[in-house]
Amino acid sequence: MPRELKGGPSTSAPARISIGDLATVIGRLIGRPLEPEVETCRIRPPASEVERLCADAGRAAEMLGWRAEVDVERGLEATIAWIGDNLDRYHQTAMSSEPDHRRIPLSVPCLEGNERAYLAECIETNWVSSAGPFVGRFETADAETWQVDPAIVVRYLTEGCEQRGGAVHDRSTGRRVAAVLPAHILGHPVDMDPILAAARRHGVPVVEDAAEALGATYKGRAVGTLGDIGCFSFNGNKLVTSGGGGMVVTGEAAIADRVRHLTTQAKSDPVEHVHDAVGYNYRLTNVQAAVGCAQMDRLADLVEARRRIAGHYRAVFADVAGISFMPEASWARSTFWLSTVRVEAETAGIDRHGLAAVLDAAGIETRPLWQPLHHSPAHAGARALGGIVSDRLNHEALSLPSSASLTEADQGRVIDAVLTAVQ
Numbered sequence: 001m002p003r004e005l006k007g008g009p010s011t012s013a014p015a016r017i018s019i020g021d022l023a024t025v026i027g028r029l030i031g032r033p034l035e036p037e038v039e040t041c042r043i044r045p046p047a048s049e050v051e052r053l054c055a056d057a058g059r060a061a062e063m064l065g066w067r068a069e070v071d072v073e074r075g076l077e078a079t080i081a082w083i084g085d086n087l088d089r090y091h092q093t094a095m096s097s098e099p100d101h102r103r104i105p106l107s108v109p110c111l112e113g114n115e116r117a118y119l120a121e122c123i124e125t126n127w128v129s130s131a132g133p134f135v136g137r138f139e140t141a142d143a144e145t146w147q148v149d150p151a152i153v154v155r156y157l158t159e160g161c162e163q164r165g166g167a168v169h170d171r172s173t174g175r176r177v178a179a180v181l182p183a184h185i186l187g188h189p190v191d192m193d194p195i196l197a198a199a200r201r202h203g204v205p206v207v208e209d210a211a212e213a214l215g216a217t218y219k220g221r222a223v224g225t226l227g228d229i230g231c232f233s234f235n236g237n238k239l240v241t242s243g244g245g246g247m248v249v250t251g252e253a254a255i256a257d258r259v260r261h262l263t264t265q266a267k268s269d270p271v272e273h274v275h276d277a278v279g280y281n282y283r284l285t286n287v288q289a290a291v292g293c294a295q296m297d298r299l300a301d302l303v304e305a306r307r308r309i310a311g312h313y314r315a316v317f318a319d320v321a322g323i324s325f326m327p328e329a330s331w332a333r334s335t336f337w338l339s340t341v342r343v344e345a346e347t348a349g350i351d352r353h354g355l356a357a358v359l360d361a362a363g364i365e366t367r368p369l370w371q372p373l374h375h376s377p378a379h380a381g382a383r384a385l386g387g388i389v390s391d392r393l394n395h396e397a398l399s400l401p402s403s404a405s406l407t408e409a410d411q412g413r414v415i416d417a418v419l420t421a422v423q
């Protein structure tokens with residue numbers, strides 16, 4: 001009795017069809033024309049061997065019970081469709097029935113937009129270095145609490161500093177206060193108004209570290225644009241990446257010129273290579289800018305994705321004793337770059353070190369909150385104010401996987417692992 005491929009067609013083939021011809025037909029059917037190059041002299045066996053190996057269609061049909069029904073082209077067409085359908089079904093089954101042990105990363109780039117197309121454009125147009133259309137486009141793109149306590153900053157500028165020789169100095173150390181540098185951490189803005197007002201009163205510039213908060217707004221205004229200078233990071237783990245590097249934004253043309261000068265090697269004569277200051281090679285390449293442009297195209301979507309992930313964590317952990325989700329102030333729109341929880345060991349029955357270890361064993365990446373600067377060896381001896389809240393957060397806060405591409409299933413794994421650990 002002739003047998004048929006279950007669900008798939010069987011084909012009638014001419015006695016001889018070359019692999020090249022077959023590949024060409026398949027390429028046409030799947031919409032990706034192929035032009036196979038066959039080095040016949042290298043792969044063709046001697047004629048006697050071909051004779052021996054060549055399947056005889058009639059004999060094969062007799063031995064195997066295959067029944068030829070359609071010609072090669074129609075057969076391949078149906079086979080490709082069948083494989084497509086069945087692969088989908090296979091994947092769905094695999095997803096739903098098998099436990100998933102893949103490691104869930106903390107925060108990875110989401111490169112699902114125009115990145116590939118823009119990079120191809122760089123290569124096709126030969127603009128891969130520090131000049132090219134994407135550089136200009138990226139540089140002119142719209143720049144569109146657990147934060148520093150503004151009261152401490154205001155009190156320090158007012159009581160801890162004095163004016164001397166046209167500059168502000170720390171009363172106890174005598175050191176010049178060059179700038180106030182509030183860092184908007186985890187995607188949430190600092191309460192900027194009191195800081196801006198005090199800094200203006202004392203004539204101290206404000207440099208915002210908005211590395212973690214691109215896309216966040218403070219009272220409707222974009223962070224990074226509130227002070228004299230704003231700094232952003234486009235490192236791979238950030239909300240928007242260009243593969244590395246960052247950006248300085250400012251409303252002051254003189255500052256912009258100075259920053260541009262220092263970051264492009266401070267050359268006053270580019271032909272004779274005369275450097276009028278110690279400069280830096282921080283040039284943005286067209287390739288980086290192309291990735292950055294494609295990412296910025298989707299800034300709003302990337303922010304929404306992180307906010308959705310945060311909203312889900314917040315809702316699920318709302319009633320879990322000992323776990324509290326990071327706040328969002330009424331005047332803030334956070335990006336929730338990293339969704340972070342506080343783990344109160346006494347109530348949760350586990351501290352953040354223990355929870356991190358349990359999650360790590362379950363293949364889930366987490367990260368504690370930054371070491372407060374007053375504990376940093378690099379800043380030993382520097383004057384510190386406050387620190388109670390940052391110490392507590394340093395001991396209790398843990399950032400959970402927050403990539404914009406985090407799937408519901410993966411977030412479910414994270415949540416299940418946390419709930420199991422704290423109950």
Ligand SMILES: Cc1ncc(COP(=O)(O)O)c(C=O)c1O
Pocket residue numbers: 183184185209211212232233234235244245246
């Ligand atoms: C608050 C803050 N400032 C600065 C940086 C430095 O950014 P980059 O890694 O692009 O140098 C980071 C990076 O993680 C950061 O989180």
